[in-house]
Structures are given as structure tokens and as C-alpha cells.
Amino acid sequence: MPAHYPFSAVVTSGDDDPMATALVLTTISPAIGGVLVRGEKGTAKSTIVRALAAVLPPIDVVAGDRFSSDPADPAPRSPDGPFGPEVGVETRPVRLVELPVGATEDRVLGSLHLERALSEGSAEYEPGLLARAHRGILYVDEVNLLHDHLVDLLLDAAAMGSSTVERDGVSVVHDARFVLVGTMNPEEGELRPQLLDRFGLTVEVAAPRDPARRVEVVRRRLAHDADPDGFAASYAEAEAALTARILAARGAVDHVVLSDTALLRIAEICAAFEVDGMRADIVLARAAVAHAAWHGRDRVARPDIRAAAILALPHRRRRNPFDAPGLDTELLDRLLDGFEPDPPEPDPEPPTGGDDGDGGGDTPTGGSDGPEGPDGSGDPAADVPSPGGSAADRPGGADGSDGSDGGGTGHEGEPAPAPGAPRDAEAPAGPGAASATTVGAGTPYTPRLFTVAGTGTGEAGRRSRAVTAAGRRTGARRHEPGAGGGVDLGETIRAAVPHQWARGRRPGGRLRLGTDDLRVATRVGQEANLVLFCVDASGSMAARRRMEQVKTAILSLLLDAYQRRDKVGLVTFGGDSADLVLPPTGSVDVAATRLAELPAGGRTPLAEGLLLADRVLARERVRDPRRRPLLVVVTDGRATAGADPVARSRRVAAHLAEQGTAGVVVDCEAGPFRLGLAGVLAQHLRAEHVPIAEVSATALTSAVKERVA
Structure with missing residues (x-):
């Protein structure tokens, strides 16, 4: 398999990169609640998310456990447990689990193991994607196209750290702690504000406009496509250094001091921006602590609160879909005036050789004659992003999922007036239409x-009556290969009962099921x-x-x-x-x-x-x-x-x-x-x-x- 595109090979603008920063902060402190990346196609959203898993430190799991339980956890919630002292330990890389847009609820949560239920008559739970993503990354590309009830399941599991399954005669609770990452193109539809609020951090990305940086993006993309293994090898040292830095930040995050003064300033910021509820305060505090740990500080300082606010607040300020995303940074800076003086910056050598927001140039591709990094070291990972300010360029998606071989990220400009706001301007509609x-x-x-009127069969939505995969149960139908729907155990048993004598079952024997007996629930919900x-x-x-x-x-x-x-x-x-x-x-x-x-x-x-x-x-x-x-x-x-x-x-x-x-x-x-x-x-x-x-x-x-x- 060709090597993936390295995380540290992204082309940055010299300032801190919001997208990579948000991803790193959530891996340092998963309790932040995940990241939503909004941006146009071709901005490497998928590429950098897939590359993130490769730089995360490997994890220890209980050998043979399907739910990736932590051997150090005294009471893991795993249906495969309990585990005795004789159970071994395995070390494996962190998983990146991708959730397809067309996934069913059964696939996400898990359900009855149909094969064993039909062949052996046993009710056994088959884990879903949430179980596989435990202690890893759950990635949802085009999350705005995912049906709302599935998004609710993901966000609830991410918030609670566990998944509860009560369906098909199965009752299971298992750990499901993961970093939730969603990417979306706003042109293809929006998420509801209620769902936006459930993502801890969000970033807006856009392609770079600087021709020099676009050239560097293309150069690296071509170099990777020509020799993926060689390109990845040229960044191996930078990747290892980044892994070490993440591991060190994870160890330090519990020791970072969040003073009462800092907490009060966080509360003042959230109140000033008129965000709803208390989730913003909690997320901002956690992100500021993770940011401090990432930079080697033992106390939360002004740069940590500022960087966390830029990532945690913009999407929570939207009252309706017409509100432009963004944050008034001038107001934020005024609110931070008078905060405790910034402590002296630590001077450890950054593991990636990058700058922390003081400027710098683009990083050359492996084997090219590009300029040295901003610290003059020439390290190919010199621009590994740190928390904070402006946008950064990125290579195109390694798998082509973003539809482009190049792209970039960045904050949008000043928030535009809400579309649809009253305007009295008069302008010609085009040639020959001066009177328009x-x-x-x-x-x-x-x-x-x-x-x-009537009952449709369209995509699930919230308007007209329709037969859908989710909704109120109205009956059962015979299972058709490839068709979705939850198993209706009662109707399946009723369909099998008349055939028991012919199948050789005798009094006291086990129920004998056939594939023709399988029934799935018919549900009526709403369509779009x-x-x-x-x-x-x-x-x-x-x-x-x-x-x-x-x-x-x-x-x-x-x-x-x-x-x-x-x-x-x-x-x-x-x-x-x-x-x-x-x-x-x-x-x-x-x-x-x-x-x-x-x-x-x-x-x-x-x-x-x-x-x-x-x-x-x-x-x-x-x-x-x-x-x-x-x-x-x-x-x-x-x-x-x-x-x-x-x-x-x-x-x-x-x-x-x-x-x-x-x-x-x-x-x-x-x-x-x-x-x-x-x-x-x-x-x-x-x-x-x-x-x-x-x-x-x-x-x-x-x-x-x-x-x-």
C-alpha cells in the first residue's frame, strides 16, 4: 500500500494553522469534543485528517478484545470482559475509522449478529463503527449530508464517552471515546445550529491566493504521487518528532494550571459574544489548557485563551443559517486586555522545527531546492502548525476525495452582512437591462x-410522510438482500414457527431458523x-x-x-x-x-x-x-x-x-x-x-x- 501523505508535509503560511491546531488540540484532550472543518472542495480536508492518525502515539489494548479496552482501565466497559490477569496486551497504531454518509444505524451502533442468530439460534452482539473507533479517530466526510439522527448518535457518544445499544433483543453498553472529526463543504448544505454547537472546535478553510504557495502545494503533491514511499521517508524524522510532542503534551495537560482569573476571563468572553448555554465556556477552558500544554506552558496564558476562543466560539454565535460565521477579533482582544501578563515563552526546541506564529516561509518538498524553514534549519517539517491565527495552505487530498490536487486553508475575511438582509441598492442586471x-x-x-399528500419513499427528512429506515414502526416485511432496516425478532420467530416440525425440531429442541424467515421492521417517518x-x-x-x-x-x-x-x-x-x-x-x-x-x-x-x-x-x-x-x-x-x-x-x-x-x-x-x-x-x-x-x-x-x- 502506498504511503499516506505526511501530516508534517503540509505547506503553511508562517503563522499558526487553525485546522491542524484544532486537530492536534483534540488529540491532546479528546474531551474538547471534536472538530468540524468547513471549506471549499480541494482544500485537503480529508488528507490532513487521514494523516493525523499516523502521527498519534500507538496505544496498548487488551489482546483479543473487540472493543480496544485499555489494560490500565480498572473497570473497562467491554462486552468481551471481564478480563483476568492472564490476558495479554497488544500495542497497535491508532485507528482512523471512516463513517460513510450512507451508513445505517445498525452499522454505526452495532446490532444482532444475524449469521449466528440464524445458524446457531444465539443472540450475540456484533460491534459497530463506534466500537471500532474507541480510543481512535472517527472521521465523517461530508458530515452535513449525514442524516440528523446519525449525527445525534455520534455526538451523544462523543459527549458521553460510551455507546448504549438497546435494540433487536440486545442490551449492550461499551466504551466509545474517540476524536470526532467532520468535514463539509457549505455549498452542499449546512448543519443545524444545534448540531454545530455539539462540535467542540470549528475552522473555516479556503484555498490560498498566493501563487508561490500554490506552486509549493502542487510541487509536493507531484513529488508524493511520483514516489509516495520516498516522499514519506523524507518526513519520517519530522513525523516522529511531532508524535513525541503530542505524547509530551498529553502527559502535561493534567498539570496545567487554569487559574480563577483565567476562568473568569473565559466566562466574560463567552458572555460578551452572547453564546447560548455553558458548553462554550467548558470547551474554551479545555482547549486553552490543551493549547498551553502543546506549547510547553504550565499555566494558561493570554495566547492560549485567544487561540481557543478563535476555534471554539465562531460557530456558536450563529443564530440562524444566514448569519455569517466568524469572530470579531478586535472585540476579543479588548476583552483580553488587562489579563495577567504573558509568561515568558519556554525555549524548548519545537519537535517539528517549526515557528509558532512569528512568520516564515513555506517548507520545501522532499528532494526539492526550496527555501529553508523559518528558523533556518531547512527542516522539511518546519511549519508544523501551532495554535492561533491565520490560515495555511495545504496539499491536495492524497486520495482525491477533495476533488483537487491542491488547496489551502484559512480564515475567511471580515464577516459579510447576512444574505437576505434588506438592501435598497439598485444595479443593472446586465447588458441591455439598465432599468432592472x-x-x-x-x-x-x-x-x-x-x-x-400520500406516503413517499424519498430521502429521510422532516416534512412529508414516507417509508424510511428510521421512524415509527408500522409492520414488518420479508428481508431483501441489500435492503436496510432493523430485524424484527417477533415477526421473524412467527414466520419460522410453522416450519419447525418439517425442519426436524422436536419438543425441547432449539428453534430452527431459515433465511426465508428473516423479517425487518417497516417504519414510517418523514421525507425531504x-x-x-x-x-x-x-x-x-x-x-x-x-x-x-x-x-x-x-x-x-x-x-x-x-x-x-x-x-x-x-x-x-x-x-x-x-x-x-x-x-x-x-x-x-x-x-x-x-x-x-x-x-x-x-x-x-x-x-x-x-x-x-x-x-x-x-x-x-x-x-x-x-x-x-x-x-x-x-x-x-x-x-x-x-x-x-x-x-x-x-x-x-x-x-x-x-x-x-x-x-x-x-x-x-x-x-x-x-x-x-x-x-x-x-x-x-x-x-x-x-x-x-x-x-x-x-x-x-x-x-x-x-x-x-
Whole structure:
């Protein structure tokens, strides 16, 4: 197997690297609660997480124990125990356990060992991924795409240090202490704020903009791909030094003094940033202690609190998905003014030969003629990150999981105004559209719930009724190979009972089961839907109040869709064409930004808007055939662009109706004289027609929410 990309081979900017720092701190003190890494694709999120396991000190485990119990633990919670003094000890590397996005609850928690239950009639527990990850790293790539109930399981286990399994006739409690690391691309959807708060630390990463550093990233990537073993060997000394430093910090963390003055300052910082609850205070204190141990200090000092706050607080300040992540560092520095003077920095030689935030250059690849490290040593690991400040560059993912061969990390700039915030700026929409105006949305509100009629089979969500892997049990069905679902022991036994005599069972004998007897529970839960907005952005909609109300309603539905795990798309038509402003997505941040920039003006190409909506829905049916869509057309019904625009738009509407597209037409026609064109369009679309005198945000939301497909 080719050697992995070394952790110490990352290219840094000279300042401390937040991503690597956060990962190191959680390995020093796992009680911090894990790390969430947010960033664009190609920023080596997966690469550095996988490389982390290789620099962690090996661990001792009880020989033969499937749950990696610590021999020094006087009372390990292991279903394979108890262990006597004669049981041996094994030393092995720390495991990196990857949790696939499509994993089932059975795979995560463990469940009944089906093979032995069917062949031997014994109820034996088969460990899941949480058991395998005990005392290691549990890595979830694209954690934002993982279903909420699985994320809850992971975070609860990470917080409690144990996993409790009560299912399928099995009752088991085992230790599950691990470092939880999640990575995500915000463009593909957000995590709920409640889940964000359960991650101890979070970092924002972005690709570098400095060409010199990008060159160094590519150079190292190519060097590794050409000779993985040789490249890893050139960093072996730096990796060993980093391992020793982590081991020393782990031994020192329990002896670091966290004074009452430091605790009071931590509480003042959390109160000033208005974070909810007490979890932020606890995490910040633990991270500051780990940071001090990492730097060889025996007391928590100002740099430790500052670095910990930058990692522990930004994601806890988000009140809703439209809030920009980030932290006001000027306010943080003011809150830290007057804190006890920084103690003299210890002067041990850093194990990796790197700087601790005083600047420096990039580290050369093995075998290249790059510049020396910032301390002039030329150590290839000279920029191993330490806690603190700005972003750092990184190589591309060694396994290609990030979709790029290069990338970088870094803090984002100053927090931008929340997408969707009211704006009064007017700007042209493009060439030939000088009269177009851009109006901002008002404050979003909580809309009422709407559901699609019937029972679907789509992806689990929080909206419409559907048959899903999780939910209320309604019955049982025969097990199908490859299909998920928990075993229904009662129904399995009932299916086997009529065949016992034919299978040779006699009174007092063991129950004889066959594969055809296996039954799994049928559960009804909730599914996620696709809501596609087709919005008229022509001149007739350009009235400031009208467009503001439309945007406010859509923004509110976006927020609701985010909370219910729906996908939302936005098609607009105006001028001479239609545009797919927002392809179907779960990312409310991107959706709100696109909506805020939506202009209005020009003619009304209604047919083009409906045609584009039809193409989007057709593509989504192929991509995700189980997700049921709802088309929401917001228009006054006028069609003024193209040849025979009225007849053409009605033909397209009839075609959509033939495809079985569920829809609602919101009539935006205003004024004393009305043509009723939107009502006619609704008839051809076979959609519900909602006539309103004005585009009221409340009325629009109510119309969409109450629509039954």
C-alpha cells in the first residue's frame, strides 16, 4: 500500500494553522469534543485528517478484545470482559475509522449478529463503527449530508464517552471515546445550529491566493504521487518528532494550571459574544489548557485563551443559517486586555522545527531546492502548525476525495452582512437591462408546515410522510438482500414457527431458523422534498414592495427547507430569457445570497421560465427519482417575450401537467383592472391558483404551505 501523505508535509503560511491546531488540540484532550472543518472542495480536508492518525502515539489494548479496552482501565466497559490477569496486551497504531454518509444505524451502533442468530439460534452482539473507533479517530466526510439522527448518535457518544445499544433483543453498553472529526463543504448544505454547537472546535478553510504557495502545494503533491514511499521517508524524522510532542503534551495537560482569573476571563468572553448555554465556556477552558500544554506552558496564558476562543466560539454565535460565521477579533482582544501578563515563552526546541506564529516561509518538498524553514534549519517539517491565527495552505487530498490536487486553508475575511438582509441598492442586471432594479428581502419569519399528500419513499427528512429506515414502526416485511432496516425478532420467530416440525425440531429442541424467515421492521417517518420556485423577475414585478415581499417569502421558505432538510431551487425569467439562479441544493447560505442579488426588469418570457423549470425537474427525477417535487410559479400570468408568447406558455404548462408535476400558481396581478391570466395558466398547469391582490409574504407562504400535491 502506498504511503499516506505526511501530516508534517503540509505547506503553511508562517503563522499558526487553525485546522491542524484544532486537530492536534483534540488529540491532546479528546474531551474538547471534536472538530468540524468547513471549506471549499480541494482544500485537503480529508488528507490532513487521514494523516493525523499516523502521527498519534500507538496505544496498548487488551489482546483479543473487540472493543480496544485499555489494560490500565480498572473497570473497562467491554462486552468481551471481564478480563483476568492472564490476558495479554497488544500495542497497535491508532485507528482512523471512516463513517460513510450512507451508513445505517445498525452499522454505526452495532446490532444482532444475524449469521449466528440464524445458524446457531444465539443472540450475540456484533460491534459497530463506534466500537471500532474507541480510543481512535472517527472521521465523517461530508458530515452535513449525514442524516440528523446519525449525527445525534455520534455526538451523544462523543459527549458521553460510551455507546448504549438497546435494540433487536440486545442490551449492550461499551466504551466509545474517540476524536470526532467532520468535514463539509457549505455549498452542499449546512448543519443545524444545534448540531454545530455539539462540535467542540470549528475552522473555516479556503484555498490560498498566493501563487508561490500554490506552486509549493502542487510541487509536493507531484513529488508524493511520483514516489509516495520516498516522499514519506523524507518526513519520517519530522513525523516522529511531532508524535513525541503530542505524547509530551498529553502527559502535561493534567498539570496545567487554569487559574480563577483565567476562568473568569473565559466566562466574560463567552458572555460578551452572547453564546447560548455553558458548553462554550467548558470547551474554551479545555482547549486553552490543551493549547498551553502543546506549547510547553504550565499555566494558561493570554495566547492560549485567544487561540481557543478563535476555534471554539465562531460557530456558536450563529443564530440562524444566514448569519455569517466568524469572530470579531478586535472585540476579543479588548476583552483580553488587562489579563495577567504573558509568561515568558519556554525555549524548548519545537519537535517539528517549526515557528509558532512569528512568520516564515513555506517548507520545501522532499528532494526539492526550496527555501529553508523559518528558523533556518531547512527542516522539511518546519511549519508544523501551532495554535492561533491565520490560515495555511495545504496539499491536495492524497486520495482525491477533495476533488483537487491542491488547496489551502484559512480564515475567511471580515464577516459579510447576512444574505437576505434588506438592501435598497439598485444595479443593472446586465447588458441591455439598465432599468432592472435589485431589491432586498425583509426579515425572514417562521412559515407554517406544508406536506405532500400520500406516503413517499424519498430521502429521510422532516416534512412529508414516507417509508424510511428510521421512524415509527408500522409492520414488518420479508428481508431483501441489500435492503436496510432493523430485524424484527417477533415477526421473524412467527414466520419460522410453522416450519419447525418439517425442519426436524422436536419438543425441547432449539428453534430452527431459515433465511426465508428473516423479517425487518417497516417504519414510517418523514421525507425531504424538492421545492422549485419559478419566479417572474420582469418589469411588472419590479415594484419595490412587491419584489421585497416575494423575496421575503422565498427566504422564509428557504430557512424552513434548511431545517427540514429539503432541497430548494430557483428559476427566474425576465428580459428575453430564463436563468437557473440556484440549482437544487440544500445550502441555504448560497440560496439566500443568490436571492438577495436577484434583479427585476424587462419583458416577461413566461414560456422560457416554465421550459427551464421542466428541464430542471426532469434532471432531478433522474438524479433523485424518489424525491417528490413541488413547482411554485410566482407570476401575474403575463407573457410578452417571444413569438406567440401566451399560447406557447400554455402549451408548456400543459406539458408540465402531463408529467405529473405538482404545482401552485401564486397570482401577483395587482391594480383595479385584472386580466386573470395567472388563473388561466393554473388551469393549464393543473395547479392550484392562489389569487392575491398583492404579493403578501404571509399569503404567499400560506399558499405554498397548504398546497397538497
